[in-house]
Amino acid sequence: MSPRPTLGSRGVALPAACDVAIVGGGVMGLATAYHLSQVSRLRVVVLERSYLVSGASGRNGGGVRMQWGDEGNVRIMMESIEICRGLTQELGINLWFRQGGYLFVARTEAGEARLIRNAELHRAIGAPTRLMSAEEARELVPDLEVSGIRLAAFNAEDGVVFPWPFVWGYAGQAIRRGVVVRTHTAAIAAEPDGSGMRLRLSTGEHLRAQIVVNATGAWSHDLNRSLGIALPNRPHRHEILSTEPLKPFLNPLVVDLQSGLYFSQSTRGEVVAGITVPGGHDDGTVVDQRSSLRFLAHLGANLVALMPRLGALKVLRQWAGPYDVSPDGEAIVGPTPGIPALLQVCGFTGHGFMMAPAVGRILANYIAHQQRHPMLERWDPARFAGGATLRREDMIIG
Ligand SMILES: Cc1cc2nc3c(=O)[nH]c(=O)nc-3n(C[C@H](O)[C@H](O)[C@H](O)COP(=O)(O)OP(=O)(O)OC[C@H]3O[C@@H](n4cnc5c(N)ncnc54)[C@H](O)[C@@H]3O)c2cc1C
Incomplete structure (x- = not known):
């Protein structure tokens, strides 16, 4: 018997269909998968085209802070830091927080x-x-x-973490709770399929899902483009x-x-x-x-x-x-205008790692229980339509 994979595998079997397909195995995708496995019994698949920390989540400085200029961001980071305090124990891996x-x-x-x-x-x-x-x-x-x-x-109360075990911890716990994490498999196109979506994968397989989450970070505009979606990040x-x-x-x-x-x-x-x-x-x-x-x-x-x-x-x-x-330095999280089965969780500029613990929980509760956290209004992907003037966070570094 082969050992149970804990960091995802290119060999793991994919179902033909699932409830939630998360594209992108960075911290956002995996935190969302982990929290979904906690708050629901939805069948969740994570697709990562390379290995799990190959994107920005494996390349960042690990800085975690609540010093922001906007009240919503300060509160999100107070929430994230509170989660971080117990996360080493919760995920069973040393995060060096x-x-x-x-x-x-x-x-x-x-x-x-x-x-x-x-x-x-x-x-x-x-x-x-x-x-x-x-x-x-x-x-x-x-x-x-x-x-x-x-x-x-x-x-x-601000601080630093070691990013890799953070991502591995989310992956390991999500897999233990039944999430399928398939690495070295890219979603190369997406199309509406009834009330859900159908993904075409680089392996020649297809995956149908009621909800697709675009958690591909700086690559998110590629997946969006395959659906004719033009977001400005x-x-x-x-x-x-x-x-x-x-x-x-x-x-x-x-x-x-x-x-x-x-x-x-x-x-x-x-x-x-x-x-x-x-x-x-x-x-x-x-x-x-x-x-x-x-x-x-x-x-x-x-x-x-x-x-x-x-x-x-x-x-x-x-x-x-x-x-x-993103143009206003704020994240882009929520249903895509015109394609409600496609959720975005991108546009995090240089602060996605620190926000992921809170964002993963917020998005999971939205998907599973339609709970609308106040920040989902600020992060709404539809806010760029119509050329409205957007408030810009002034504590973005780098
Ligand atoms: C140098 C640097 C320093 C930073 N410092 C900090 C910091 O101190 N604190 C902080 O909070 N943030 C920091 N950040 C930002 C932070 O790293 C990101 O905001 C965060 O990691 C984004 O996570 P993500 O999961 O959205 O994206 P990623 O980690 O990039 O994950 C996206 C994943 O999607 C995969 N993918 C792409 N396309 C497809 C596809 N079609 N199919 C399947 N998979 C696909 C990619 O391979 C990648 O693994 C820094 C970033 C950099 C680059």
């Missing part, structure tokens, strides 16, 4: 005003963000170059690196609001750092996961300006992954 906090530093008047406004909002809804001077920030992060810093904001390359390990010296993840630089220290001691290179370096039509020297130079200059002590550090790895960027 370390709450060392997030420290935002502002070097402009506009950045300072943003931090003050956000801290007031956070205080009003119970998120423990506190403002601090440059000197106080240096007490928290020794060797921080604080000469240009006007104000900082710190929230001790687009892929953008985002680069990141990690260094040789150092003894623990850095508790919070540090973000420079002005440059978009962020860096943290992993539990293994590596400094993990990212930044978006100004001017853009892709055309937003295809997913580009190449690394660039330009990023390395830009990141190095900004990191050393803020932490001169890191100047001699050796970079061990550098990689890129896709942000899935």
